Amino acid sequence: MPDGAPPVLDVRGLKTVFRTRGGEVHAVNSVSFDLRPGELLGVVGESGSGKSVTMMSLIGLLPQPPADIRAGEVFLAGRDILKVDPEELRAIRGRQIGFIFQDPMTSLNPVYTVGMQIMEPLRVHLGLSKAQAETRAAELLDLVGIPDARKRLKSYPHQFSGGMRQRVMIAIALACDPKVLIADEPTTALDVTIQAQILELVRDLRQKLGMAIIWITHDLGVIAGIADRVMVMYGGQVVEQAPVAELFAHPRHPYTRALLQTIPHLTGSRSARLRVIEGQPPIMSGPPEACPFRARCTHAFDRCHLENPERRPVGIGHDVACHWSPPVAVEVAHA
Amino acid sequence: MRDEGTSRALVRVTDLRKHFPIHSGLLRRHTGDVKAVDGVTFDILEGETLGLVGESGCGKSTVGRTLLRLYEVTSGSVVIDGTDIASLPPEALRQVRPKMQMVFQDPQASLNPRMTLAQIIAEPLDEHTELSRAEKLERVHELMDQVGLNRRFANRFPHEFSGGQRQRIGIARALALNPRFIVCDEPIAALDVSIQAQVVNLLEDLQESLGLTYLFISHDLSMVRHIADRVAVMYLGKIVELSPRDALYARPLHPYAKALLSAVPEPDPATEATRRRIILTGDVPSPANPPQGCNFCTRCPEVQPLCREVEPPLIEVSPGRQVACHFVQPENPPAGAPGGPEANERIQQGAGP
Numbered sequence: 193m194p195d196g197a198p199p200v201l202d203v204r205g206l207k208t209v210f211r212t213r214g215g216e217v218h219a220v221n222s223v224s225f226d227l228r229p230g231e232l233l234g235v236v237g238e239s240g241s242g243k244s245v246t247m248m249s250l251i252g253l254l255p256q257p258p259a260d261i262r263a264g265e266v267f268l269a270g271r272d273i274l275k276v277d278p279e280e281l282r283a284i285r286g287r288q289i290g291f292i293f294q295d296p297m298t299s300l301n302p303v304y305t306v307g308m309q310i311m312e313p314l315r316v317h318l319g320l321s322k323a324q325a326e327t328r329a330a331e332l333l334d335l336v337g338i339p340d341a342r343k344r345l346k347s348y349p350h351q352f353s354g355g356m357r358q359r360v361m362i363a364i365a366l367a368c369d370p371k372v373l374i375a376d377e378p379t380t381a382l383d384v385t386i387q388a389q390i391l392e393l394v395r396d397l398r399q400k401l402g403m404a405i406i407w408i409t410h411d412l413g414v415i416a417g418i419a420d421r422v423m424v425m426y427g428g429q430v431v432e433q434a435p436v437a438e439l440f441a442h443p444r445h446p447y448t449r450a451l452l453q454t455i456p457h458l459t460g461s462r463s464a465r466l467r468v469i470e471g472q473p474p475i476m477s478g479p480p481e482a483c484p485f486r487a488r489c490t491h492a493f494d495r496c497h498l499e500n501p502e503r504r505p506v507g508i509g510h511d512v513a514c515h516w517s518p519p520v521a522v523e524v525a526h527a
Numbered sequence: 528m529r530d531e532g533t534s535r536a537l538v539r540v541t542d543l544r545k546h547f548p549i550h551s552g553l554l555r556r557h558t559g560d561v562k563a564v565d566g567v568t569f570d571i572l573e574g575e576t577l578g579l580v581g582e583s584g585c586g587k588s589t590v591g592r593t594l595l596r597l598y599e600v601t602s603g604s605v606v607i608d609g610t611d612i613a614s615l616p617p618e619a620l621r622q623v624r625p626k627m628q629m630v631f632q633d634p635q636a637s638l639n640p641r642m643t644l645a646q647i648i649a650e651p652l653d654e655h656t657e658l659s660r661a662e663k664l665e666r667v668h669e670l671m672d673q674v675g676l677n678r679r680f681a682n683r684f685p686h687e688f689s690g691g692q693r694q695r696i697g698i699a700r701a702l703a704l705n706p707r708f709i710v711c712d713e714p715i716a717a718l719d720v721s722i723q724a725q726v727v728n729l730l731e732d733l734q735e736s737l738g739l740t741y742l743f744i745s746h747d748l749s750m751v752r753h754i755a756d757r758v759a760v761m762y763l764g765k766i767v768e769l770s771p772r773d774a775l776y777a778r779p780l781h782p783y784a785k786a787l788l789s790a791v792p793e794p795d796p797a798t799e800a801t802r803r804r805i806i807l808t809g810d811v812p813s814p815a816n817p818p819q820g821c822n823f824c825t826r827c828p829e830v831q832p833l834c835r836e837v838e839p840p841l842i843e844v845s846p847g848r849q850v851a852c853h854f855v856q857p858e859n860p861p862a863g864a865p866g867g868p869e870a871n872e873r874i875q876q877g878a879g880p
Contacts, residue, residue, distance in 0.1 A: 413792030
């Protein structure tokens, strides 16, 4: 990836809190990251780690209340999009940021044809005429590998299979040629052979279109095959960030290391017993005053219970939020 | 496979079919069938774990449910510990139910939200035993210890527990009547990665201490490699390959098994960058209208004209390995069996990388 180029997206100190009847939930705590042109940033974390909420917050898709974005700046092409008015944000969302959700059935409108749904952003945001939009929509369907594109524009979502619907979602997200594409678990609801098709399509589209992508997933296998850089989230925070090869070869955060050790592999030697991460993910009812992983960490010591670690650099493009310093160049035993 | 010598088959499934009727039109006439399970034959040996893998809609969950007769069997037989479950009258079926239990995918949906943990775990005891209240509570506590739930939680409700803990409750309930055979239907699919290993290790520990036999249904091929002794791969209602675990993962023979394994992403960037993937085109056909010939012929990268006409039977190609493909032939054909040079050529084709 081109280094040194200014980031297309720059997020600083994002904090999102949900107000619920049971009290506050601190879902995102001081998350900072950037996204460089043409890069694919993988965001890994378990449910409740704050990965989706982070992305929804930064493009203003969370209903407020109950959500409350307490702090942070999100620079897209030099402008802080948390400060622009809703109407303008809508335009930015349509034109410059594309979004793909996990479940293509619930994010497509069942009563409109697929063609109308692809044409809508083209007409609203790009001001194309109906005929122009239709031509472009057919091109987009063709681009995402849907055969007989012009005819399929007249089909309804239920007439497509799961994988095909996700292709339609990708076509809609790409409609206005966005600079940034945010994909939230886009293949989680799909079968592996269909997931393989979609991953292949995304690799191909990156070559052709060169947009920057944020790819949210809990599947480390998907990340290994598609990401340039990986950000690991836990308890609403970024706990580690590194280029993909570096992260898998030299994970530094105890959570990342445990995660890589706990998953079984398809090849290589087979361990008799899986390594376990004991305990449960944290409940984030207050602002973090200590390391969110401390209760499950095998290396936790006094300081971890008193002070939330800041991210500190440990290598080129590699930073980690942990008080414990693992010996350099630890190899994860691929069990 | 049908060898009684070394290990006894606890479960024997023969040509099992489960068709769901389609009714349509004003008179709701029977107009067709969804052939969810369309003739599967396999054994599960005492104490082993048979993995059952495949994509959604391939019929793997239906096999699991039909095996325990949660669905009525359309045809075929299911012999569990010497009793044919498929044809048993209701009362006799109830008598054998304690032997066979199920752990469901979604611990949220499979636990009654209005019952306490103790009531949930004791329900099978209420139904099938004559234990006194004190004895039941004692058994509930024992089960909670076994699955790693704190006894103090006995009077709490399911919503107070996390996904992993709920799955432990489901497992405790399944164990209550000392079953011999448990169908685990995607028991970890709804859990987070860091919790999955806890539940899988628990299942393995219980298998060892209680001598359980599992049918482990999953779409997670890496986890199945970890837990299963043998693996059956299903596609569109049929088993396409049934092999010992290591043989299957080292060298899958059926073209679908090859494609499926090649599609699983490995958590290793170096492997991912170099591996050759078989990307299947298209989607799984509808089980209401499966293709003529081999079920996989519409997507198979190695398809031949023969495949579109004749359905390949599941045959043993090497000891313990069964494959349903015209182009995977027995590796050492017995004398006099059809084969010869042509078959050898086919083996090479079928066994390619």
